[in-house]
Amino acid sequence: MSDMMPITALGGRSPRVDTHGGVTLTENTNTALASYAARLGSEEKACTVLAEAIGRDLAGPGQVVFGTFDAFWMGPDQWMIAAPHDTHELLAFELSQAAGLSASVTEQNDAWCRFDLTGNRLASVFELLCPVPLRDWTGGEATRTSIDHLGCFVICKDVETVTVLGPRSSAGSLHHALLTAMKAAL
Amino acid sequence: MIIDHPLLGPRDSAEFTYLGDASLIHRPDWEAKDAISQFAEYGYQRDNPAGTHRELWFHEQGDRSWLVVTRSTTTHEITQVELARDVARREGRST
Numbered sequence: 093m094s095d096m097m098p099i100t101a102l103g104g105r106s107p108r109v110d111t112h113g114g115v116t117l118t119e120n121t122n123t124a125l126a127s128y129a130a131r132l133g134s135e136e137k138a139c140t141v142l143a144e145a146i147g148r149d150l151a152g153p154g155q156v157v158f159g160t161f162d163a164f165w166m167g168p169d170q171w172m173i174a175a176p177h178d179t180h181e182l183l184a185f186e187l188s189q190a191a192g193l194s195a196s197v198t199e200q201n202d203a204w205c206r207f208d209l210t211g212n213r214l215a216s217v218f219e220l221l222c223p224v225p226l227r228d229w230t231g232g233e234a235t236r237t238s239i240d241h242l243g244c245f246v247i248c249k250d251v252e253t254v255t256v257l258g259p260r261s262s263a264g265s266l267h268h269a270l271l272t273a274m275k276a277a278l
Numbered sequence: 279m280i281i282d283h284p285l286l287g288p289r290d291s292a293e294f295t296y297l298g299d300a301s302l303i304h305r306p307d308w309e310a311k312d313a314i315s316q317f318a319e320y321g322y323q324r325d326n327p328a329g330t331h332r333e334l335w336f337h338e339q340g341d342r343s344w345l346v347v348t349r350s351t352t353t354h355e356i357t358q359v360e361l362a363r364d365v366a367r368r369e370g371r372s373t
Contacts, residue, residue, distance in 0.1 A: 153285035153286055153341075154285070154286050154287070165341075166341060167341040167342055167343060168285070168341075168361075168363075223289070223290040223292070223293070235286065235340070235341075236339065236340050236342075237293060237339060237340065238292070238293060238339035243338075243339055
């Protein structure tokens with residue numbers, strides 16, 4: 093038997109938590125992800141299947157919906173689906189079974205690292221990081237942008253809860269960028 | 279410079295990369311008898327207008343959509359932004 097130990101995106105045995113100036117930055121390791129892209133000509137069926145799976149109407153451009161699964165818009169007829177990894181490790185397989193040939197589903201579990209930020213001055217932090225108008229956001233927005241040259245998704249649950257998804261292979265760099273901005277802004 | 283994305287609204291141009299003239303949508307037929315001269319034209323010949331220019335921009339650090347942006351090359355004023363797929367379909371490229 094191999095004696096292997098699971099490690100987080102940052103390389104730790106447990107998720108890292110940093111707090112500064114009233115904002116808490118938490119590494120979130122319990123997220124299963126799957127991308128879902130409707131195929132040309134079957135957009136209607138693909139969207140119906142996905143809406144049933146998440147139990148909500150689908151998110152429009154620049155939006156996210158929170159339901160049984162969280163689903164945010166990535167591009168025309170494309171969404172990313174997120175669910176707790178503990179209970180939905182086979183998320184992509186399940187969505188793929190439901191969608192049949194109407195959509196292309198790809199597991200994204202190990203492609204991303206996820207950081208959750210909570211606190212009441214997040215806009216001050218994010219205006220140093222990326223051109224996302226967080227001061228105008230109230231919750232339910234999600235967009236892809238660039239943070240320190242890394243393509244990241246910024247997802248707003250409410251004004252005090254923002255999630256960043258970034259490339260897992262650059263988890264350390266992204267964490268450094270987030271923490272540096274927190275220390276500079278707060 | 280701000281590009282008013284048709285789906286996502288105003289976005290910083292730093293999120294985009296520039297490809298070139300929007301006529302690049304019209305890739306020649308490689309099986310045509312005069313394909314070589316068509317591709318020479320397609321690959322190398324460009325107008326260089328001082329004024330209104332239709333050009334392709336890629337939202338690389340965003341939703342990765344291709345846009346056709348109508349921009350003045352002298353003032354950088356942007357007068358129209360459309361999804362390239364809508365333009366291509368309207369011009370008979372793919373249906």
